[in-house]
Amino acid sequence: MIKRSYYKQKIWLGTFGMGGYVTSDPNNDDERDVEAIRYAIKKGIFQIDTSESYAGGKTEMLIGEAIKCFSRNRLVIATKVREYNLFYDAVIESCKKSLERLQTSYIDVYYIHKQNPEIPINETIAALNKLLDMGLIKNIGLSNVGIDTIKKYSQLLKKPVYAVQNQYNLVCRESQRKKIIDYCRKNRIRFIAWRPIRLLYPGCPDPFYPEGTYKLLDEVAKKYNKTNVQIAVKWLLQQDCVEIVFKSSNKDHIDEILDTENFEILYEDWKRLDEEFPVQLEVGCTANNYFEVT
């Protein structure tokens, strides 16, 4: 029996790195990844996030394997179509291939991974609407987008945009600064923060910020008797409408994230992290700058 709580509905299991990163890794411990996905589901994280691009499609296959022993209708599976597959026929084909790899008859949330200014948005939207009609996808998400792009999709899609997935953590503040989160909140679109744990940016001393990296984080973590990772994640989860997608193949790490349900950061401490965290940039170190389509 999968136990769900409202809190857990704000948590998605990410899978970037399972089976490999950009291409399939022959040395990867696939069994461990499959077990981690199953463990997360048993613990109530029933929302799984992936992409056709992860490990060259292998990650979707691992998810397909992992979810076999659960009722499909209790799970929420999100995957993404890459930015160079956004022509009409390519979107349809990508979706069908993802379905095959995931061994499922529908995708709950189908994301556009990134915008591609070379491909007319109407063409992509026509394909998404067709996939909705065919029942192959249930909802549409947008990833790495700004407000203007969300508005354009919203005007032409048959269904309201279900979710926006952008990079957002204590360091990467673009979605906060550009009011993308506020826009989602007002328009009842889930805002899903990718990379909630790893603080990557040029010159970053350690992406997992062990004690001694950021004094403020150490101080707050000590006050609540929690780890730095838990405080960083909780700072996100205490924000209205903000959800997280985190990756872990480690059961203890999954438990550590779930344990954030058991405490609250006082507003004064939350605000200090929000305003005084010493490194605040737009997007960290990835090339996922938001594209606004014209």
Ligand SMILES: NC(=O)c1ccc[n+]([C@@H]2O[C@H](COP(=O)([O-])OP(=O)(O)OC[C@H]3O[C@@H](n4cnc5c(N)ncnc54)[C@H](OP(=O)(O)O)[C@@H]3O)[C@@H](O)[C@H]2O)c1
């Ligand atoms: N839309 C997009 O363009 C986009 C881009 C990037 C990522 N994403 C999605 O977002 C997900 C998360 O991003 P991410 O994987 O880059 O970063 P992340 O979730 O912030 O960090 C993942 C890393 O943190 C470690 N970790 C997890 N829990 C931990 C804990 N409690 N303590 C210490 N370390 C912990 C993991 O290692 P272990 O496995 O050993 O726990 C892994 O190395 C991805 O998997 C993917 O689904 C989307």
